[in-house]
Amino acid sequence: MPQERELTPRAVLTGLILGAVLTPCNVYAGLKIGWSFNMSIIALLFGVAFWRPLAARGHVPGWTPKESNISQTTASSAASIISGGLVAPIPAYLLITGRPLAMGPMMAWVFAVSFLGVWVAWYLRPLLIERGQLRFPAGVATLETLTDIFAHGREALRRIAVLAGAALISAITKAVDAFVMTLPKWAPGAWFGHYTLALEPSLLLLGFGGIIGLRVGLSLLAGAVLAWGLLGPALVARGLVTVPPDPAASLFGPLVEWLLWPGVSLMVAASLTSFLWQIVSALRTRGDGSRPRMRPALARPLAGPLLGLLAASAMTVALQMALFDISLPMALVAIPFAVLLATVAARVVGDTGIPPIGAIGKVSQLGFGVMAPGQAVTNLMTANVAGGAAGQCADLLNDLRTGHGLGASPTRQVLAQCVGVLTGSVVGVVVYLALIPDPAMLLTEQWPAPAVATWKAVAEALSAGLGAVPVEARAAMALGALAGLAIGLAEHLLPPQQRRWLPSPVALGLAFVIPGSVSIMMCLGAVLVAIVTRLRPTLAERFAVAASAGLIAGESLMGVAAAVVSMAR
Template sequence: MHSNTPPNPQSGAVERELSLRAVITGTVLGILLTPSNVYAGLKIGWSFNMSIIALLIGYGIWQGLARRSATQLPWTLHESNINQTVASAAASIISGGLVAPIPAYTLLTGQQLDVVPMIAWVFSVSFLGIWIAWYLRPSLLNDKALKFPEGMATLETLLHIYNHGHEAAKRLKVLFSAALLSGLVKWVDTFLWALPRWSPSAQLERLTFTAEPSLLLMGFGGIIGIRVGLTLLLGAVLAWGGLAPWLLAQGLVQLPAGSSGPQFAALVEWLLWPGVSLMVCSTLASLSIRLWALRTSTTTTEGLAWAAPKPWPVVGFALAIGLVVSLQALLFGINLWMALLTIPLAICLAAVAARVVGATGIPPIGAIGQLSQLSFGIVAPGQVPINLMSANTAGGAAGQCTDLMNDFKVGKAIGATPHKQLIAQMLGIFVGSVVGALAYLALIPDPHTMLLTEEWPAPAVATWKAVAQTLTHGLDSLSVSIRWAIVIGGLAGLLLGVLDGLLPAQRARYLPSAAALGLAFVLPASVSFMMALGAVLTWLVSCRWPRLTERFAITAAAGLIAGESITGVGASLWQMIGNG
């Protein structure tokens, strides 16, 4: 009988930690998995934590080789941790702005960053987040009220595959089978013949009610759960089945003459406003309540509020600040003093995000971004670059800070070396910045014509763009109907956010998910429908075979997401080369 007790940190296994093979494995997996999150972020506004995929693949490769060769050293627990740290840091690079503020900046200003400046910018904001996490680490990890659920899920998987190696092999088979199936469907749809987008009628097709042949969407549905899935379906019915026909009947939205097929682009220009206001108000209300609860319920008696600076971390922190501030001035023409103002805001909001993730497991990156936009809207009204890219600093730093805090939580449990995890994270964000920027430019060579369309809804871009427009031009620049929609959506979001924050967890789970409800206004109904279908199918299987679902549902869903997204990125590159 194996135990799930972490190994002794003083054992010999810890000697092989930041090994060359661990770093190379994490780098290769980061290169493969980062485009998946860029693809998914532009499709549906969500990304997937790649830690568990990296753990399974790294373990499968190296332990398999060790069993077959007497000269091959075993793949240690600590090497697995470094591998997943590099890969997950690379894949989480989209929090640096690739699927939200950077495209929104292009849409509002007409200026597209070239590849090298884009890599430098995304790296700089993520690099700042790493150093904030380093200084937050002592206080947050010693706070017993902060459990870091996502980090603990990674730890549980890590210990499970080492204690039950045969289970890792089974999960790997499920992962690769699902990825192969999903990739094959996407390849057929792209290169052989377009799979049918069936709709019950031409009227419903016009309102985007079609069956989208996407296993990626069903995979995300399997991950998000039944509550979020059904809320997406409810939101699609309200927005695209209720509001959209009314808008057309009242003449509030005019369709292009002779138009046929789904009319997503024309309708979403109106529908995104109530959806965005609902999402922003609900997340800010819920975040405020959670922070108040954390303030009254958590203590940091065992750790310092801020670690005493040591020489080499101070150099790294100073370098990160200098990089972010100078790039704001060079790339976006932002005043140096205004750029410097982003640093204390980024530190405060990254600390907020890290505490929320520690308590709930939910990274409030969207809310942090909108809080930053509101702050700079007050400090520098009417200035789009400041509103988007200075706010991007706080959002990107918060994203990488929370990712590294989860890694630190795993590392503390298994006796890993913190500064080696820090190095792994830095390598990861460098790889992710390069690959993520290249993937974004390959997928979206022309943001003005490609984004906010049925193919690329990019809901996070729509949110950042809408908030920036409102803060820049004011509500008076919008039509009366849109202003009323913003007020009603905001009030609904405020109510749901307050209820979600105040009700006990067992009651709050029966509420509609405010984030999903607002998101359904920005996504085509076909996307919400397929994600809801994935959630319902997974729930039905879990009712009949709960143990099977617990073991393989997330792994299968991850395979479906990775297979389609990697094939989609590859198809875009192939078509770009062919057109070139």
């Protein structure tokens, strides 16, 4: 029986092209709302939609499931490159130091920390997928979608048609806003617009709302009302923020400098509480009475992967020293620290499907805040090593779980991942610099960049202590931390029936550092999908994700194109 085609040139090239197209979507969305989208299923749909009709007409050999897997592995690794720091620690470094980072060094840095994560994932694969048999929900979802598509070919074309139609509508809307006329926000009164509580003409936000779910959407709305509807006016009334002279001007800029402190405290406390709880749970005795096999991650030192891990480590250490003047001891410590935290993150992803990259970053920042006190740059960029490695490690393990279900070759998937990382590093940096040619554009209503605000705030607080926090915000910061701790514990202690009524602490905190209009639109998207799911559950299951992804892709790609045109002018 002939072997099924897998790592073919067309599979890699398809993944490379799709990765180059999808990476800008995550960079754009990350700078807008601080979140990104797993592109595995979208890349899978596009690959099948292109090659299967050609194969049906006899123009090319049949497109195989394993080729699909290689293609989506390449594309998803490129799109997940933002975990390498493009929308968080790197912009935070630029804002803190004022020192620009050239395109070439930025590409090398993003590639190095992501490349490190690839080899950590390689050594974790036998432990977590083959012997540990963790579920890896995102990988299983991709596997189920792939199996369903190859069993029912027409379904893939229908989903692609919905995705393409939504993307076209979203792109046209953004093009009108960028090139024809500025589409206005709508608010029931000037007061609401003053405090950013308005409807924003962004279909991308509706798309993200459709993906995040009703609980997160309502939590965003509650956080927006609390931050921008209650706290904001109170701060203005007490004279704690400087109000611009123009009464029609937005108060986002003055208020976010105060509101980010309680918001960041809430997110960090909740994330760390949940993160530590999951570590403790993983170390406890399993329900069947057996204990998890705590074998070391580096259990199979094969020559090729070991050379890859050593090369990635050496590259990361050298770049820390050359680009950021980090001392050799701190640069060396960052490597085992990153491996350790990426291992923990991989375990969390395998159990829950949620990559705790934000929590990993905060743990790293806290750790290096103790080891290198008062050094904001060391704090940021050593933590970037852990975050970047954990992000790519989680992405590859999900893809390897898909491949495991297909009987695919892990070695070939790792090679595809490396191609994707290289593609994402180049495309991601080019897109970032096109969107944000001046770091002063960040932390504004146009580019809220909430992840940048979070990393910057934590680095400043750890290096300058409470002196970095406005005096009046310190009590709010403590309250935010207590609220995050309480919700984080409740998420694990309450029974499932009661847990679903808890707000999402990350969404609550995020609403403090993005305009209220963003939270409102995302909540609206979540509500719309929830209504469709209630009335037509089968229709929502088949097309909700595809339509939402199309809205995200259309606006983000057109937004990047508009930025490039603006630079050319």
